[in-house]
Structure formats: C-alpha cells, structure tokens
Amino acid sequence: MTASTTPVTTEPHRAGGRPFVVGIGGTLRAGSSTERALRHCLAAVERNGGETRLFAGPDIDLPMYSPHDQARTAEAAALVAALRRADAVVIGSPGYHGGVSGLVKNALDYIEDLRGDSVVYLDNKPWGCISCAYGWQAAVGTIGQLRVIGHALRAWPTPLGVAINSAEPVWDASGELVDETVRGQLELLATQVLAFAGHRA
Numbered sequence: 001m002t003a004s005t006t007p008v009t010t011e012p013h014r015a016g017g018r019p020f021v022v023g024i025g026g027t028l029r030a031g032s033s034t035e036r037a038l039r040h041c042l043a044a045v046e047r048n049g050g051e052t053r054l055f056a057g058p059d060i061d062l063p064m065y066s067p068h069d070q071a072r073t074a075e076a077a078a079l080v081a082a083l084r085r086a087d088a089v090v091i092g093s094p095g096y097h098g099g100v101s102g103l104v105k106n107a108l109d110y111i112e113d114l115r116g117d118s119v120v121y122l123d124n125k126p127w128g129c130i131s132c133a134y135g136w137q138a139a140v141g142t143i144g145q146l147r148v149i150g151h152a153l154r155a156w157p158t159p160l161g162v163a164i165n166s167a168e169p170v171w172d173a174s175g176e177l178v179d180e181t182v183r184g185q186l187e188l189l190a191t192q193v194l195a196f197a198g199h200r201a
Contacts, residue, residue, distance in 0.1 A: 025092030095133025
C-alpha cells in the first residue's frame, strides 16, 4: 500500500455544467448482473447529460478499510477522490445471504475518509440503489440496507430503488437487458439521480 497524496477537494466536478455521477458495485466476476445493471443506469445518465465514473469488480477489490491506517492503494485513492467530486452516487450490490456484499460494503467504508471535509461524507447528495439477487426477498432486503447506509452517510436515497430478481429472464445469453420493466426502472433511476443533483446544485 502507498500513501495517497491526493489533495482534498470538496467542490463538485461539473465539466461544462454536467453533473458528475459515480457508480460503485458489482462483483469480482466481470460482467455480473449487478455490474450490467449499473452500466445500463450510468449509460442513461450520460444520455441525459451527465458525466459518469464506474468503480466495479477489480476497482473495488480493496484492502479492508482501517480508519487508523492512512495509507491508501492507488485504487482506494481514486475511489475517494471521485466520491469527493461527485454530485450523486449510484450503488449496486448483489444480495448475498439476504444483504449487501462484503466487497461493496468495504468500498463504501472508505467514504469515512471524507469525514473531515467541508462536505462531510456525501452530505445532501442523491444516492441511487440497485440490487440483484436470486429471489425477491434478498433483492428487496438489500435495497433496504443500501438505503439505510445512504442515510448514515447523509445522502438522499432516490424515491425509486431498483430490485432485480436474477431468477427471472432479465438478460439474454449475450448479457443484453431484455426485461422492459427493469429497463424502464433503471432509466427512471438515472433521471431521478440527475434531477436531484441539479436541484442540489
């Protein structure tokens, strides 16, 4: 691990007035259903005028967060820097044993590095939630946990959270989204995140 020298910048990043939306989630398996859902949502954000950055899979394969160790890997430093600049955040987690995966939760623990900023944690920023699980119970339960985490980080969860039951035919054999209801929900989530980011600004 190497110590981060990234300067503390708390102003939101708006390239040409475009809200900057950070996506975090997925699994260590490339192209997981959670990662695909996040990518679809972020693509909708970009089509509607936003700028995005996705941290998925290997990007969030980080050392266990320790608030007492200030050293940060390059990957952890990049995540924290992006969250500092974010106007909004979209989180996607698989439902593992009824809850948020350890991989995603550990990545979110790094938001503790923002505790001393002028904008503490994700204060007043939109927080979109996506979960994927084999069954509605785990999918919906994970959405509830993501909302609670967002509240603890002082963010505003969007009215819509997208729970995806991966036991249903949501994706085709090539990984393309074929469920029109899920498609509409992910695109509505993108719209809500952007609308709230604009209101905050």
